[in-house]
Amino acid sequence: MLEVSGLGYRAAGRWLVRDVALQVPAGEFCAILGPNGAGKTTLLRLLSGELTPSRGAVQLLGRPLSSYAPLALAQQRALLSQKRHLEFPFRALEVVMLGRLPHQARGHETPRDRAVVAESLTRVEAQGLSERVYPSLSGGEASRVDLARVLAQEPQLLLLDEPTNHLDPRHQLAVLALARELAAGGCAVIATMHDLNLAARFADRLVLMHRGEVVSLGSASEVLTEDRLRSVYGVEAQVTQLRGRPLVVLEGATPRDPQPHDPHALVSV
Numbered sequence: 001m002l003e004v005s006g007l008g009y010r011a012a013g014r015w016l017v018r019d020v021a022l023q024v025p026a027g028e029f030c031a032i033l034g035p036n037g038a039g040k041t042t043l044l045r046l047l048s049g050e051l052t053p054s055r056g057a058v059q060l061l062g063r064p065l066s067s068y069a070p071l072a073l074a075q076q077r078a079l080l081s082q083k084r085h086l087e088f089p090f091r092a093l094e095v096v097m098l099g100r101l102p103h104q105a106r107g108h109e110t111p112r113d114r115a116v117v118a119e120s121l122t123r124v125e126a127q128g129l130s131e132r133v134y135p136s137l138s139g140g141e142a143s144r145v146d147l148a149r150v151l152a153q154e155p156q157l158l159l160l161d162e163p164t165n166h167l168d169p170r171h172q173l174a175v176l177a178l179a180r181e182l183a184a185g186g187c188a189v190i191a192t193m194h195d196l197n198l199a200a201r202f203a204d205r206l207v208l209m210h211r212g213e214v215v216s217l218g219s220a221s222e223v224l225t226e227d228r229l230r231s232v233y234g235v236e237a238q239v240t241q242l243r244g245r246p247l248v249v250l251e252g253a254t255p256r257d258p259q260p261h262d263p264h265a266l267v268s269v
């Protein structure tokens with residue numbers, strides 16, 4: 001589904017993402033982890049085609065991402081950004097209908113569009129919000145409506161930037177269960193996440209980033225080791241097992257931040 005090799009992105013005189021190689025097949029839910037500033041969002045934006053790589057390439061469904069026309073790309077992949085802003089007093093239903101635009105001939109709504117929108121709102125437990133004005137929604141409510149919008153796009157590749165942000169525990173679980181369900185249905189799902197235990201529980205594979213590079217890639221048990229959590233996140237943690245998955249108990253911060261804001265740390269050589 002998605003193949004990435006030698007991917008790099010340079011801005012403001014440094015490499016924000018460097019040398020990333022990754023393959024995500026259809027049917028997989030992959031979580032991208034890493035400390036603040038590690039490059040997760042930048043990588044996701046490169047995978048979506050929103051940013052153009054400085055090096056390397058992204059292939060989607062066997063074709064370079066750069067060869068897709070915007071409409072054709074929007075029919076295949078959807079990106080839920082972390083920073084979302086909508087000033088217009090659209091109803092939630094209308095916001096979700098925006099997800100159907102890539103599939104509509106000359107912007108004409110069909111009964112199928114309306115059915116997909118209704119189903120998308122139901123899948124994120126937001127059907128009761130459909131008539132609400134979007135700017136009046138709480139952070140978590142707006143997040144669920146935004147998720148419904150990208151679901152309505154019916155993408156083959158779904159990219160989610162911190163999809164559990166603002167959500168209460170029940171809705172965090174529901175959204176990640178939904179990501180699993182979509183993967184089971186043949187979609188490739190890639191989500192950036194900060195909650196290590198939720199990532200371990202729901203994702204098939206974890207990608208751990210540090211200073212713009214992928215430092216570990218594999219199952220939760222392979223990636224989430226106490227040594228790695230210390231060196232990458234700067235935390236002392238105990239990693240135990242719960243129902244066959246690692247369970248991380250954070251104990252405290254190490255004396256030194258392993259992700260210093262050193263502007264020269266990523267300077268190209």
Ligand SMILES: Nc1ncnc2c1ncn2[C@@H]1O[C@H](COP(=O)(O)OP(=O)(O)OP(=O)(O)O)[C@@H](O)[C@H]1O
Binds near residue numbers: 016040041
């Ligand atoms: N356009 C840009 N110009 C300069 N620096 C940038 C730009 N975009 C991002 N950065 C920097 O690149 C680094 C990686 O940013 P990114 O948003 O990818 O991190 P992240 O891993 O998603 O972080 P977080 O967990 O805080 O969301 C950060 O230090 C950020 O300040």
